[in-house]
Amino acid sequence: xxxxxxxxxxxxxxxxxxxxxxxxxxxxxxxxxxxxxxxxxxxxxxxxxxxxxxxxxxxxxxxxxxxxxxxxxxxxxxxxxxxxxxxxxxxxxxxxxxxxxxxxxxxxxxxxxxxxxxxxxxxxxxxxxxxxxxxxxxxxxxxxxxxxxxxxxxxxxxxxxxxxxxxxxxxxxxxxxxxxxxxxxxxxxxxxxxxxxxxxxxxxxxxxxxxxxxxxxxxxxxxxxxxxxxxxxxxxxxxxxxxxxxxxxxxxxxxxxxxxxxxxxxxxxxxxxxxxxxxxxxxxxxxxxxxxxxxxxxxxxxxxxxxxxxxxxxxxxxxxxxxxxxxxxxxxxxxxxxxxxxxxxxxxxxxx
Amino acid sequence: xxxxxxxxxxxxxxxxxxxxxxxxxxxxxxxxxxxxxxxxxxxxxxxxxxxxxxxxxxxxxxxxxxxxxxxxxxxxxxxxxxxxxxxxxxxxxxxxxxxxxxxxxxxxxxxxxxxxxxxxxxxxxxxxxxxxxxxxxxxxxxxxxxxxxxxxxxxxxxxxxxxxxxxxxxxxxxxxxxxxxxxxxxxxxxxxxxxxxxxxxxxxxxxxxxxxxxxxxxxxxxxxxxxxxxxxxxxxxxxxxxxxxxxxxxxxxxxxxxxxxxxxxxxxxxxxxxxxxxxxxxxxxxxxxxxxxxxxxxxxxxxxxxxxxxxxxxxxxxxxxxxxxxxxxxxxxxxxxxxxxxxxxxxxxxxxxxxxxxxxxxxxxxxxxxxxxxxxxxxxxxxxxxxxxxxxxxxxxxxxxxxxxxxxxxxxxxxxxxxxxxxxxxxxxxxxxxxxxxxxxxxxxxxxxxxxxxxxxxxxxxxxxxxxxxxxxxxxxxxxxxxxxxxxxxxxxxxxxxxxxxxxxxxxxxxxxxxxxxxxxxxxxxxxxxxxxxxxxxxxxxxxxxxxxxxxxxxxxxxxxxxxxxxxxxxxxxxxxxxxxxxxxxxxxxxxxxxxxxxxxxxxxxxxxxxx
Ligand code: SF4
Numbered sequence: 001x002x003x004x005x006x007x008x009x010x011x012x013x014x015x016x017x018x019x020x021x022x023x024x025x026x027x028x029x030x031x032x033x034x035x036x037x038x039x040x041x042x043x044x045x046x047x048x049x050x051x052x053x054x055x056x057x058x059x060x061x062x063x064x065x066x067x068x069x070x071x072x073x074x075x076x077x078x079x080x081x082x083x084x085x086x087x088x089x090x091x092x093x094x095x096x097x098x099x100x101x102x103x104x105x106x107x108x109x110x111x112x113x114x115x116x117x118x119x120x121x122x123x124x125x126x127x128x129x130x131x132x133x134x135x136x137x138x139x140x141x142x143x144x145x146x147x148x149x150x151x152x153x154x155x156x157x158x159x160x161x162x163x164x165x166x167x168x169x170x171x172x173x174x175x176x177x178x179x180x181x182x183x184x185x186x187x188x189x190x191x192x193x194x195x196x197x198x199x200x201x202x203x204x205x206x207x208x209x210x211x212x213x214x215x216x217x218x219x220x221x222x223x224x225x226x227x228x229x230x231x232x233x234x235x236x237x238x239x240x241x242x243x244x245x246x247x248x249x250x251x252x253x254x255x256x257x258x259x260x261x262x263x264x265x266x267x268x269x270x271x272x273x274x275x276x277x278x279x280x281x282x283x284x285x286x287x288x289x290x291x292x293x294x295x296x297x298x299x300x301x302x303x304x305x306x307x308x309x310x311x312x313x314x315x316x317x318x319x320x321x322x323x324x325x326x327x328x329x330x331x332x333x334x335x336x337x338x339x340x341x342x343x344x345x346x347x348x349x350x351x352x
Numbered sequence: 353x354x355x356x357x358x359x360x361x362x363x364x365x366x367x368x369x370x371x372x373x374x375x376x377x378x379x380x381x382x383x384x385x386x387x388x389x390x391x392x393x394x395x396x397x398x399x400x401x402x403x404x405x406x407x408x409x410x411x412x413x414x415x416x417x418x419x420x421x422x423x424x425x426x427x428x429x430x431x432x433x434x435x436x437x438x439x440x441x442x443x444x445x446x447x448x449x450x451x452x453x454x455x456x457x458x459x460x461x462x463x464x465x466x467x468x469x470x471x472x473x474x475x476x477x478x479x480x481x482x483x484x485x486x487x488x489x490x491x492x493x494x495x496x497x498x499x500x501x502x503x504x505x506x507x508x509x510x511x512x513x514x515x516x517x518x519x520x521x522x523x524x525x526x527x528x529x530x531x532x533x534x535x536x537x538x539x540x541x542x543x544x545x546x547x548x549x550x551x552x553x554x555x556x557x558x559x560x561x562x563x564x565x566x567x568x569x570x571x572x573x574x575x576x577x578x579x580x581x582x583x584x585x586x587x588x589x590x591x592x593x594x595x596x597x598x599x600x601x602x603x604x605x606x607x608x609x610x611x612x613x614x615x616x617x618x619x620x621x622x623x624x625x626x627x628x629x630x631x632x633x634x635x636x637x638x639x640x641x642x643x644x645x646x647x648x649x650x651x652x653x654x655x656x657x658x659x660x661x662x663x664x665x666x667x668x669x670x671x672x673x674x675x676x677x678x679x680x681x682x683x684x685x686x687x688x689x690x691x692x693x694x695x696x697x698x699x700x701x702x703x704x705x706x707x708x709x710x711x712x713x714x715x716x717x718x719x720x721x722x723x724x725x726x727x728x729x730x731x732x733x734x735x736x737x738x739x740x741x742x743x744x745x746x747x748x749x750x751x752x753x754x755x756x757x758x759x760x761x762x763x764x765x766x767x768x769x770x771x772x773x774x775x776x777x778x779x780x781x782x783x784x785x786x787x788x789x790x791x792x793x794x795x796x797x798x799x800x801x802x803x804x805x806x807x808x809x810x811x812x813x814x815x816x817x818x819x820x821x822x823x824x825x826x827x828x829x830x831x832x833x834x835x836x837x838x839x840x841x842x843x844x845x846x847x848x849x850x851x852x853x854x855x856x857x858x859x860x861x862x863x864x865x866x867x868x869x870x871x872x873x874x875x876x877x878x879x880x881x882x883x884x885x886x887x888x889x890x891x892x893x894x895x896x897x898x899x900x901x902x903x904x905x906x907x908x909x910x911x912x913x914x915x916x917x918x919x920x921x922x923x924x925x926x927x928x929x930x931x932x933x934x935x936x937x938x939x940x941x942x943x944x945x946x947x948x949x950x951x952x953x954x955x956x957x958x959x960x961x962x963x964x
Contacts, residue, residue, distance in 0.1 A: 030814065032814075032826070032827075059809075060812055061806070061807060061808065061809050061810070061811075061812060062806065062807050063806075064655075064806050065814075066651070067816075073816075076814050076816065077814045077816075077827065079814075080812055081812055082806035082807075082812050082813065082814075083813070083814035083815070083816075084651070084654055084681070084814070084815060084816060085814065085815070085816025085817060085818065086647065086677060086816065086817065087647075087673055087674065087676075087677050087817055090643060090644070090647045090673075090674070093639070093640075093643065093644035093647035093648055093651070094647045094648070094650060094651040094654075095651060096637075096644070096647075096648050096651060097610065097612065097637075097647060097648035097649060097650060097651020097652040097653075097654070097655065097659065098651040098652070098654060098655040098806070100610075100635065100637065100648070100652070101608075101610050101635065101651070101652040101655040101656070101657040101659075102655040102656065102657075102806065102807070104807065105655065105806050105807060122640050122641055122644070123640065123643075123644050123647075125640075126639075126640035126644065323635060323637075326630055327630050327631070327633060327634075327635070329630075330630035330631040331630070331631045331633075333631075334631040335631065336631060337599070337603075337629065337631045337632030337633065337634075339599065339600060339603050339632075339770050340770050342596060342599065342629070342632070343586075343596060343600075343767050343768065343770070344584065344586065344767055345586075346384075346586050346587070347384050347387065347388055347533060347537075347586060347587065348584050348585060348586045348767070349387065349388045349390060349584070349585050349586075350582075350583070350584045350585070351390065351577075351580045351581070351582050351583060351585065352582050
């Protein structure tokens with residue numbers, strides 16, 4: 001059992017029991033030169049992941065990173081684990097094959113907003129729906145970086161890019177709401193430059209049994225610099241990050257503001273002083289999905305106060321385990337497969 | 353009444369009726385009784401594309417054809433000698449294919465005004481002379497079935513539904529088929545539903561006795577067992593043989609099979625077959641789309657399982673991207689393409705061989721893949737094992753090109769001895785291969801790279817679609833390295849030719865002027881047509897390609913050894929294009945793209961034209 005630091009103990013997703021972490025960041029760092037643009041948010045995420053993996057107690061030999069195409073896709077090469085850098089958008093499908101074939105492995109997917117939500121949207125939603133035991137880290141920088149700056153499915157309306165010189169007329173996805181809509185069993189959001197929060201969320205994602213979806217706001221300082229400044233940067237971040245913690249009232253902005261239940265049951269952002277204390281929402285990751293869904297919609301994007309942390313965490317049957325169980329059941333019921341018998345099944349006749 | 357018995361060498365029967373009439377089942381059961389009797393046989397089911405086409409219309413006709421004989425049968429037959437037509441639409445749809453003077457058995461009760469109209473008849477073909485050239489038996493199948501089942505207290509609808517068993521009983525009597533095979537099957541199928549079982553048995557027996565007792569039928573026919581190699585046989589359809597072959601390959605390799613697929617006609621059969629075999633450790637996954645299915649299979653292979661995906665043409669288009677990745681990753685994987693008629697949705701339930709060039713070249717960049725093509729339903733078993741063997745030994749994706757005809761058709765199969773199946777050694781990497789280092793792209797004598805599965809201590813490595821440095825597998829954008837890797841990937845596939853048997857040629861006198869070269873499901877037609885022209889004293893040679901890429905080492909010698917080469921295909925001449933381009937021979941193409949097999953008489957005529 002692992003203490004998830006959120007007040008309750010549990011989860012046997014990817015964290016083996018009773019393992020003492022004797023590994024270090026170095027054990028997870030490959031010899032490949034890291035080639036993202038200087039200043040890219042990906043560096044911080046890589047450092048956090050490499051730094052946090054040893055505490056999971058899973059050997060790098062039993063860990064697989066799978067990625068797609070985009071700047072995030074390179075992540076795989078920098079981890080000294082097993083890894084596959086697949087094709088655009090297909091990482092969740094590749095990882096489904098790996099995690100289902102080998103439930104003993106710790107399987108991670110690193111993807112981006114274009115990779116996961118545009119070309120790979122179908123694979124993402126189905127991996128989450130099936131609840132495959134994979135940990136999906138989606139770096140959301142709200143832009144296409146590797147192809148040099150086109151708008152992405154999370155770019156805001158009106159976004160001016162090379163492919164939208166007059167502004168984008170596309171409505172963006174709300175990735176958290178999308179994941180919740182698939183009935184994903186673990187949905188969270190964190191920030192690239194908040195090492196502590198990022199690590200905490202990763203820890204919970206890893207401990208979760210089944211599919212974990214973690215959106216990481218990631219600054220692309222070349223093509224979309226400052227997209228998350230309101231939340232990331234020091235002075236204003238304090239005022240605009242709405243940190244979700246299970247079992248606690250949702251307060252932010254140095255406890256001056258809160259999320260409360262307004263008229264006709266809608267969630268609103270309000271000054272603590274302006275609302276009745278019993279209308280302040282207490283976060284519940286295991287409760288009804290409607291709360292998580294409402295929290296996902298409290299802002300229209302990272303240009304307003306926005307929720308970060310774990311939105312939802314529930315238990316559901318895990319896909320690979322269910323498949324293994326069927327194989328076991330079939331073997332018990334029908335006996336272990338006998339090839340000779342199989343080939344001789346049905347009506348046969350003998351010619352002598 | 354006493355009947356005369358007439359001996360026949362071969363018979364072609366076509367059962368046709370409305371989709372809801374159970375004609376596939378009837379054909380299937382007749383086939384099994386025929387197989388058990390020891391006749392050689394070949395079958396061809398022919399279903400409508402619509403699941404529920406309007407009842408009684410020509411679009412809704414479902415048919416099943418079987419040829420059985422006391423000699424070697426190579427095709428389901430060109431023209432039925434006997435047509436069983438359960439309604440006017442079936443008669444209308446099938447009459448043209450029946451041999452002139454052939455036998456037509458109709459369910460007379462179905463020839464009522466409303467059904468005639470639905471079938472598009474303006475007058476009753478049973479009365480207006482349409483069938484003058486045929487021997488027609490009008491049998492009130494519905495009425496007799498109802499009478500035979502009335503004591504069972506079942507609904508009229510259920511009783512009527514047993515009329516296909518009446519037809520089966522009647523034809524079984526005509527051709528002296530054993531009744532116990534069918535009765536035992538009914539028992540095992542409907543044992544739990546007593547009334548339905550009894551109704552079917554009663555209808556079957558009524559049909560059988562109707563033949564025996566009425567004066568309508570004066571003759572029964574006898575087809576003696578065909579000479580066959582000693583051993584135990586069963587009847588097998590292509591889809592089933594393919595599923596068994598994949599399971600056998602997994603067994604031989606000691607590696608669990610992981611089959612991921614998206615539902616598509618006609619490849620879904622394979623998913624259904626394999627999904628039943630979970631006690632063989634078979635993992636099946638119905639993916640969200642064709643692309644996912646391919647990626648799941650490839651992921652499973654990376655993880656150390658035998659990853660297989662299956663589809664038909666439209667799905668092949670979508671899987672091309674993943675096949676390219678598999679070529680770059682150099683991992684074992686098998687992609688089954690049960691070809692159907694295209695382009696696009698085309699004729700989803702009809703057969704074609706249109707995906708050969710797609711399989712050869714249908715990926716961007718230089719991305720060679722081995723191709724194996726079964727030539728008969730039972731041969732799908734061997735093709736599956738061979739595709740897996742090549743995939744595992746050479747760490748490469750392999751395409752297995754089946755087709756609708758092979759998948760649906762069946763034939764007797766001499767059940768192979770499991771002990772004699774080829775060995776497949778996964779040869780998983782267990783330790784470093786370059787001093788203390790592990791280099792994922794260091795190759796063995798077959799140019800195959802190590803298969804190092806996650807969890808193996810010390811062999812951690814990262815691979816991907818980006819070009820890799822020879823040996824280390826690190827990302828490399830270096831010009832000379834890319835050229836070297838491109839050549840290595842091509843050479844690896846090419847070298848498989850050292851590991852496959854030479855192309856066998858059937859040239860009885862050794863001096864034929866014409867070689868008929870084929871691949872895939874046209875094998876039966878080619879053998880039948882060759883037999884016919886040889887009986888006329890003509891000399892022709894035949895050869896059939898099982899490996900399409902690489903070709904057997906002697907393929908060039910074979911095609912250049914004959915003054916004339918004829919290549920019959922159910923496409924616009926795809927193998928012909930390859931053979932002409934590769935060996936600079938003036939191969940002629942004979943093509944048919946009607947969604948159905950080439951008939952032996954069509955090919956016979958073409959051969960006679962070519963050799964003059
Ligand atoms: S383009 Fe943007 S996301 Fe990509 S590496 Fe550069 S800064 Fe990072």
